[in-house]
Amino acid sequence: MSFFRTRPRALLVYPPVYDFALFDLFLKPFGLLRVESWLGGAGWDTRCVNALDYEDEASAAVLGKPKRGNFGTGKFFREGSREGEWGRLFGRRFSRYGIVQGAFEKRLASAFAHTGGAPDVVLVSSGMTYWYAGVREAVRSCRSLFPKTPIAVGGIYASLLPGHCAASCGPDAVIAGDSSSALGDFLGRLGLPVPAGEYPDSPRREAASVLKDAAILRLSRGCPYSCDYCASRVLFPRFSSAGPDAAFESFRVFREAGILNFAFYDDALLVNKEKVFLPFLERVISCTEKNDERPRFFLPNAVHINEIDSRTAFLMKRSGFQEVRMGFESSSPRFHAEHTPGGAKFEPRLFSETVRLLREAGFPSRALIAYVLAGLPGQRAQEAEASLRAARASGARVQVSEFSPVPGSPLWEKAVSLSRYPLAEEPLYQNNSIFPLEWEGFTQSDLQRLKELARSPL
Ligand code: SF4
Incomplete structure (x- = not known):
């Protein structure tokens, strides 16, 4: 400096x-x-x-x-x-x-x-x-x-x-x-001193007073996939992950500051898991298993279903994960082929096997949440409903994930051309709360019906 x-x-x-x-x-x-x-x-x-x-x-x-x-x-x-x-x-x-x-x-x-x-x-x-x-x-x-x-x-x-x-x-x-x-x-x-290097991956201990009762961890940036509806590639053009040490250090610092809840902000937490995520969990287990107050981990962003195997499920449960949110998106292989260039993220027909692995590891059904995408440009309500029913039939809870048009994403132009709102002129219309891509094949009342179905007991 x-x-x-x-x-x-x-x-x-x-x-x-x-x-x-x-x-x-x-x-x-x-x-x-x-x-x-x-x-x-x-x-x-x-x-x-x-x-x-x-x-x-x-x-x-x-x-x-x-x-x-x-x-x-x-x-x-x-x-x-x-x-x-x-x-x-x-x-x-x-x-x-x-x-x-x-x-x-x-x-x-x-x-x-x-x-x-x-x-x-x-x-x-x-x-x-x-x-x-x-x-x-x-x-x-x-x-x-x-x-x-x-x-x-x-x-x-x-x-x-x-x-x-x-x-x-x-x-x-x-x-x-x-x-x-x-x-x-x-x-x-401005003539101000410029620190060297890139932004660190983690906040400092001083941030505990801002984070209060939950800290954030991130082991990687971006995602190796490039789904056309997603912001990840726009914000992080390349996928990269650090080693497990930096993440563990961040966990240790905030745990010592008294924080028990930890949420991961990764878009692709389980990708490259053998090198980063699983060693991180093993270190957490070895340091915390005998403590009275165990940490609790959460996944506000979904993880990739195809990356969940029995060892991953077991380590997640043992280290203190309270729930597993998963990017199911759709039960239609055509949907995945259309929206994820370079290959599907997982085979929907194998989802029940993933749920079985997680149940065996000790997660109850209520802790398994599959995100199903709704409201993409031109998507029909029947397609989202079939996906929702398929995910529920596998034994997971379902959450309807409403599409938000992301400027700069591959699906953006199509969203702009099909929306009844001027998406490109006014960002307020990009809010998924107003269902910007509603059309006669997928209406507000369809969406409400799907949300009620998702909330109904398994
Ligand atoms: S896999 Fe998930 S995070 Fe990655 S590009 Fe697709 S939607 Fe985005």
């Missing part, structure tokens, strides 16, 4: 979310905390403001405490009504999720009050494209509090729609992609 007169100061901001619904299934500012680790490890003074903090006392005094579950999941603070523009348009409640605006701005303003100055740079994170209203709010709040401080936006929305982000949110820079080079260039242009 080059010489700088004092420790440079970065304010890292995770914005509020505007949506029809939002449940916390391990939604954490993982990317932002990796950037924090990159800067903090190089001597920067960093502060992180998380608008989705569910423990904020000032917000609880206004809105009441959000209901939380046992394992680090649950509800966020929410305020909203059907009266806003989007609520009126769809006849549904459109809410702002996160700490109340006054508390949010107070936290931003006070982040560097101890130094008597403004931050040298503000870095705002972004998630889904259709959540941009929260990013815009965060940028505006920071701009009014720190008018002279440069502001950059990074993350998924910034990477998928950099032009829209620049025009709608008004930052000084949009940082696209997962590499540190674009942010490094921006800091360099």
Whole structure:
């Protein structure tokens, strides 16, 4: 790092979310905390403001405490009504999720009050494209509090729609992609010191206060498959995995910080499992098996079904996995041939064998969840229903996974041409909550019927 007169100061901001619904299934500012680790490890003074903090006392005094579950999941603070523009348009409640605006701005303003100055740079994170209203709010709040401080936006929305982000949110820079080079260039242009290397794969121990009751682990980036409906290839052009040591170190650090719940953010956790995932699990087992408080592992992203063998199932159960979410997508081999170039991810007819292996390892049926895709451009409801029934018949629970059009993905142009909404003009229409690819062969009532079927007892 080059010489700088004092420790440079970065304010890292995770914005509020505007949506029809939002449940916390391990939604954490993982990317932002990796950037924090990159800067903090190089001597920067960093502060992180998380608008989705569910423990904020000032917000609880206004809105009441959000209901939380046992394992680090649950509800966020929410305020909203059907009266806003989007609520009126769809006849549904459109809410702002996160700490109340006054508390949010107070936290931003006070982040560097101890130094008597403004931050040298503000870095705002972004998630889904259709959540941009929260990013815009965060940028505006920071701009009014720190008018002279440069502001950059990074993350998924910034990477998928950099032009829209620049025009709608008004930052000084949009940082696209997962590499540190674009942010490094921006800091360099400001005359600020640039840390060496790429963003670390894990946050630092200091992040425990932001993560609270669940930490995030990621053993790999991207996915070797290239399904045409998926964002993975767009965000991570190449699949790569680190060794098990870094992930274990991250697990150890946050376990020692008192965290018991761990969620994996990998898109392809089980790919290359002999080298990374299984050795990681063996180390976890050898270090934790005799402890009273065992860690609990979760999979908000599904894993590849064809990678589950008896050893994997056994080690997952023994190490503390509470559930196994799997990417079933469809029971139709034609569906997989059409949407996954280079070969199907698994043979749907063999799924019941996978369920049997997992049951034998000790997972009850209620802990086995198959994601079935619904609402792809031109998809018929009958195809999704047949898939849902086939997955249930194998003994797994089913969750309907509604398609969201992803800008830049191979299926994007087809989605734009078939949707009744102007997807390319307005990211809010990319929200799967409004069923952007509804058509007479797959209607809202079909979707509701499938969701009810998925919820019915096995
Ligand atoms: S296998 Fe899963 S993560 Fe990989 S490209 Fe397909 S949908 Fe995306």
